[in-house]
Amino acid sequence: MRNIHPLSSLKIRALIRKGKWDKPTAGLAMGYAQANLVILPQIYAFDFLLFCQRNPKPCPLLEVLEPGRFQTEFLSSEADIRTDIPRYNIYRKGKLEATVKEIRGFWKRDFVTFLLGCSFSFEEALVRSKIPIRHIEENRNVPMFITNIPCKPAGVFQGPMVVTMRPVHSDKVIRAVQITARYASVHGAPIHIGDPSKIGIKNMSKPDFGDAVTIKKGEIPVFWACGVTPQAVVMKAKPDLCITHTPGHMFISDLLNEELAAF
């Protein structure tokens, strides 16, 4: 399956649906938006929707399906959320129970599906503007940190904001803000520039998730809200059941990143 990279989002999803691709989706279907997945029983749905409404930077909603629905309308006209993601994590009471390749057998009529924007979209825009992404260059996972910035709570959901860090040369920081600000539905403008201690980060070489990356001379750490925030907040609330994508194994939509840009 080495030749998956040049395929369209439609063809890649068809392969995933048949169980022929269960690896990460980074670099696939370039130009197309990928999305984080959170599925919750209906009893939690209002609280979680409200949490996303109140915290749009870490939780940018791209599409929410009505209870029981497993077919997207906005992100694709033909996708089935139960089969079209390479790997799913099943959590019970906040604990990982299993990682599976499809969830038809788990599906219940009260499941509400949330699809959230992902930083892959704005990273592509940064690279196009000659702003390099260090963790891609170093072939690592993006460094993620738990901050001291509280999200606005909603019902049972609460917790601190998690951020990603990308080192940007001081000459290009302003441009990086401008570029990512265009993509409000995929985390948008940064939430902090410069001093990690201001947002409660003590050790830049020890991220809470992902890998540390090199910060070169003349570069400034820039922090963006991260899609791990809603996942951490959901796990903390210990719902009876929650299904997410396995980190890195995203939903590939038929929507271009440029269609998500605000202007």
Place this chain on the structure above:
Amino acid sequence: MRNIHPLSSLKIRALIRKGKWDKPTAGLAMGYAQANLVILPQIYAFDFLLFCQRNPKPCPLLEVLEPGRFQTEFLSSEADIRTDIPRYNIYRKGKLEATVKEIRGFWKRDFVTFLLGCSFSFEEALVRSKIPIRHIEENRNVPMFITNIPCKPAGVFQGPMVVTMRPVHSDKVIRAVQITARYASVHGAPIHIGDPSKIGIKNMSKPDFGDAVTIKKGEIPVFWACGVTPQAVVMKAKPDLCITHTPGHMFISDLLNEELAAF
């Protein structure tokens, strides 16, 4: 009460709370965002929140309060939604039952309050940029039209988008788009420019709501999504109970319009 205009949002809300101002709020607390109000029983709350998520241009959410809560947090740290709006409409099964000056006696523990952005915010920005607002000049209500553009339905809520029309000189149309695009949380960029028939409007001199205004030579009709959309959609769904502000009698927040601008 002629001297209410120069007062702060805080002082105006205090007067409204005491029942000393029950007139429209246009022109009060200039610079501060005003909001539309929709209160629904909890049973309708997920569907309506989802409707707003799916239709952000006509339904730009500024704040949603959890079930039973009547104090805002984001729009003001001291407002009481039961008393701080000059006039309320009470609807049962989609029919207007009463117009009242406060709703403490109607309040129930399962009420969910939605506050939505209003075009007053972007009108102020247009005027500041020397783009005149005809209905203000002619001392009329903004003309509103029901379009043939369907909103994305959610649960029991569905219906066509309602738009406002402002004539803009052709030299200034692009600037008007740029300015209003900054205010995504108060309807944002226009939804149509130029040809009313393209969006199902047959007679520009007979708006469905509000008043007709003069369109001068060289001016082009520009259409923005309108906050009447969610009200019309809610009435059509005939909920057991719904409380809204009386048109024009808005909630005055402590948030500056500029704080709502995207960049």
